[in-house]
Amino acid sequence: MDFQHVEADLAKTLITEEELHAKLQELARQIETDYEGKDLLLVGVLRGAVMVMADLARALNRHIEMDWMAVSSYGSGTVSSGVVRILKDLDSDLSGRNVLIVEDIIDSGLTLSWLRGNLESRGAASVEICTMLRKPDALKVEVDVKYCGFDIPNEFVIGYGLDYAEQYRNLRGIGVLAPHVYE
Numbered sequence: 001m002d003f004q005h006v007e008a009d010l011a012k013t014l015i016t017e018e019e020l021h022a023k024l025q026e027l028a029r030q031i032e033t034d035y036e037g038k039d040l041l042l043v044g045v046l047r048g049a050v051m052v053m054a055d056l057a058r059a060l061n062r063h064i065e066m067d068w069m070a071v072s073s074y075g076s077g078t079v080s081s082g083v084v085r086i087l088k089d090l091d092s093d094l095s096g097r098n099v100l101i102v103e104d105i106i107d108s109g110l111t112l113s114w115l116r117g118n119l120e121s122r123g124a125a126s127v128e129i130c131t132m133l134r135k136p137d138a139l140k141v142e143v144d145v146k147y148c149g150f151d152i153p154n155e156f157v158i159g160y161g162l163d164y165a166e167q168y169r170n171l172r173g174i175g176v177l178a179p180h181v182y183e
């Protein structure tokens with residue numbers, strides 16, 4: 001593997017670092033307005049949401065708390081089954097809390113629709129979703145997403161937290177992997 005030239009593995013950049021940060025500022029202003037006078041607990045879904053969480057949290061000019069969950073959806077390969085297992089649970093008690101789930105991407109929507117139900121059942125006052133990316137053509141279940149950065153085509157994307165075989169999470173923008181990487 002060529003450890004130096006990460007960018008050479010990209011077929012194209014879909015969203016630049018600047019576009020991501022501008023969008024997060026926009027979303028942060030909406031969130032500040034919507035949660036005015038209320039507590040706010042950001043729940044990041046490991047590992048993909050690490051970058052979105054770090055940047056969204058710093059874009060918000062207000063008090064917040066952050067907690068993390070790791071989930072894995074059973075299923076073959078890259079196809080999500082909707083059966084979700086909790087690998088790492090929250091440390092926070094959710095009763096009466098206003099929870100905002102922070103995600104990198106919604107593909108089929110199965111993971112998020114399960115996760116929302118799970119968090120609601122713990123007595124949260126509200127549970128909403130903020131995702132950087134959404135693939136409208138891949139959706140299998142309706143998910144009510146309050147804050148969405150970008151709708152993207154149904155292609156496998158990497159960067160800004162998203163990986164291919166655990167690589168590329170540290171790319172600053174979001175792009176499509178060049179076929180020579182996986183062929």
Ligand code: XMP
Binds near residue numbers: 155
């Ligand atoms: P759902 O349940 O919405 O699953 O199908 C969403 C999860 O699937 C992963 N995923 C991706 N990861 N590039 C990635 O690196 C992609 O294009 C992609 N599409 C889905 C991701 O872990 C997400 O949380």
Ligand code: MG
Binds near residue numbers: 045046048
């Ligand atoms: Mg994820």
